Amino acid sequence: MEKYKIVVCDHIHEEGLNLLRRDDKIDMVFAADMDKTALLDVIKEADVAITRSSTDVDEKFINAVKGKMKAIVRAGVGVDNVDIPGCSKEGIIVMNVPTANTIAAVELTMTHMLSCMRMFPYSHDHLKNQRIWKREKWYGYELKGKKLGVIGFGNIGSRVGIRSKAFEMDVIAYDPYIHPSKATDVGVKYTTNFDDILSCDIITIHTPKNKETVGMIGADEIAKMKDGVVLINCARGGLYDEDALYDGLKSGKIRFAGIDVFNKEPAIDNKLLDLDNICVSPHLGANTFESQYNIAVEAAQQAIEAAKGIAYPHALNLPIDETKIPAFVKPFLEMGQKIGFLASQMNKAPIVSIKVSGRGDIAEYVNSLATFVTVGALADISGDTINYVNADFVAKERGIKVETEELPASPVYKNLVTVKLTTDKDVIEISATMFNDDVQRIVDINGFGVDVEPKGNMILFKNTDVPGVIGQVGTLLAAHEVNIADFRLGRNKSSEALAVIIVDSAVNDKTLKELSNLNACISVSYARI
Numbered sequence: 001m002e003k004y005k006i007v008v009c010d011h012i013h014e015e016g017l018n019l020l021r022r023d024d025k026i027d028m029v030f031a032a033d034m035d036k037t038a039l040l041d042v043i044k045e046a047d048v049a050i051t052r053s054s055t056d057v058d059e060k061f062i063n064a065v066k067g068k069m070k071a072i073v074r075a076g077v078g079v080d081n082v083d084i085p086g087c088s089k090e091g092i093i094v095m096n097v098p099t100a101n102t103i104a105a106v107e108l109t110m111t112h113m114l115s116c117m118r119m120f121p122y123s124h125d126h127l128k129n130q131r132i133w134k135r136e137k138w139y140g141y142e143l144k145g146k147k148l149g150v151i152g153f154g155n156i157g158s159r160v161g162i163r164s165k166a167f168e169m170d171v172i173a174y175d176p177y178i179h180p181s182k183a184t185d186v187g188v189k190y191t192t193n194f195d196d197i198l199s200c201d202i203i204t205i206h207t208p209k210n211k212e213t214v215g216m217i218g219a220d221e222i223a224k225m226k227d228g229v230v231l232i233n234c235a236r237g238g239l240y241d242e243d244a245l246y247d248g249l250k251s252g253k254i255r256f257a258g259i260d261v262f263n264k265e266p267a268i269d270n271k272l273l274d275l276d277n278i279c280v281s282p283h284l285g286a287n288t289f290e291s292q293y294n295i296a297v298e299a300a301q302q303a304i305e306a307a308k309g310i311a312y313p314h315a316l317n318l319p320i321d322e323t324k325i326p327a328f329v330k331p332f333l334e335m336g337q338k339i340g341f342l343a344s345q346m347n348k349a350p351i352v353s354i355k356v357s358g359r360g361d362i363a364e365y366v367n368s369l370a371t372f373v374t375v376g377a378l379a380d381i382s383g384d385t386i387n388y389v390n391a392d393f394v395a396k397e398r399g400i401k402v403e404t405e406e407l408p409a410s411p412v413y414k415n416l417v418t419v420k421l422t423t424d425k426d427v428i429e430i431s432a433t434m435f436n437d438d439v440q441r442i443v444d445i446n447g448f449g450v451d452v453e454p455k456g457n458m459i460l461f462k463n464t465d466v467p468g469v470i471g472q473v474g475t476l477l478a479a480h481e482v483n484i485a486d487f488r489l490g491r492n493k494s495s496e497a498l499a500v501i502i503v504d505s506a507v508n509d510k511t512l513k514e515l516s517n518l519n520a521c522i523s524v525s526y527a528r529i
């Protein structure tokens, strides 16, 4: 029995490993203790990899796995060390486990906040390691009544806000991507003015690390802060510019900082460690037994489903989030792929552009449709290498322009999708709709009104509209023992007709050639869906 290989690149809870071991379709390789060069060799054969923040999914990693790997499961939240566009380009789906470590990170943030206010690690060290009993040295501050600024009010930031309210703090949130009520409903003030955050007594950051957030707090922002401000970072190294943070702590402008994450990890040589007004932890935000158990189990389940091709939960680079699209869209996406495939077979030449238009409610999903149409249109020329994740990249690499258009509602159909495929030889335009929500119907091919399901072996026979043609075509196909299952005819205003003939078996080139030699024939094409 063929097995799927899942390589676990970093340490995860044993329960996750057991889940992988117990599945008889999975061959699990535990590679967390391997050096990175050996890892690159092992992952070459993997269908799926499970990683944490210690494994960079960078160019080297992607080069090693491309062509074989289907998915990467980041056993945690942050994907800043995963080259998602690079993975997409190679058709690798990237998933994370977004909420299993939320509470662990929230509680570590509260730990840092309290530790900073009471200088707890230092008083502990004084007594425990230096055996000094000097109570007057350790006057701290209370959280009660202090103003807390929370940057990023998502899963972790919002819960830090709620817990801080229980400490009777005055909490204000800055997150331009949420509805203000997410904060105000839990008694937290909401601001879009970053200066409101800079004027707080304590500031904590909980955003992802990306181009917009890296260095979000630098020397200029620190200069605007209150003297004696306390800064917490349990999200990602680099959100606070480390040099500016160091200078601020050294000068005393920042009284204390609680830092779990660093620009470069492991951070054993980081200059921040030389300071004596900082609480540090070695990226422990997710390190609770509960969190690691849940993450490992979820990551293993996601990896198994992905390896078997069943589902891709929490995928970050699929063109659509399946959980968010309405049910009526799915059959359209499937049909879009078929129409793309049909059009490419009817118009066999290098593709120049693909244009997908939508009318009705489906118009809103025209970008997702375009991805599916592109997969269909390039299936013949790209084979197994094209999928929903890399379709846009493959099209771009081949110089194919993919366009979309949202058009006004059709007077006839509730929803209508039109695919225009232009090659350097010809243009094919096909419109299709859905009857009774799930019956796929092509209703127009290049201006010929038809009513045909995109399915099976299809001969598309265009002719001058003169008597006797249907009979000739029927006789010729019968002579080649090709049985007609369905025959649909469309006419245009120029006295031409298009027959879409669905046949029971494959049609050979000789038969197609003889069809094209019939007097009335203008063109013949053949497609298999």
Ligand SMILES: NC(=O)c1ccc[n+]([C@@H]2O[C@H](COP(=O)([O-])OP(=O)(O)OC[C@H]3O[C@@H](n4cnc5c(N)ncnc54)[C@H](O)[C@@H]3O)[C@@H](O)[C@H]2O)c1
Residues within 6 Å of the ligand: 077, 078, 079, 098, 101, 102, 105, 151, 152, 153, 154, 155, 156, 157, 174, 175, 176, 177, 178, 206, 207, 208, 209, 212, 213, 234, 235, 236, 260, 261, 283, 284, 285, 286, 287
């Ligand atoms: N230290 C750890 O071990 C640890 C553990 C878990 C998560 N994390 C990190 O914590 C961070 C937050 O995780 P989460 O689960 O809350 O994520 P989340 O996606 O639920 O929340 C992130 C929030 O940041 C907001 N945001 C994005 N850009 C912003 C900007 N420019 N300004 C203000 N807000 C912005 C988003 O709108 C979102 O609400 C991530 O970076 C994650 O990697 C660290």
Ligand SMILES: O=C(O)[C@H](O)COP(=O)(O)O
Residues within 6 Å of the ligand: 052, 053, 054, 075, 076, 077, 078, 079, 101, 235, 283, 285, 286, 287
């Ligand atoms: O983003 C995360 O989930 C945390 O930073 C945890 O990272 P880790 O899995 O490497 O501990």
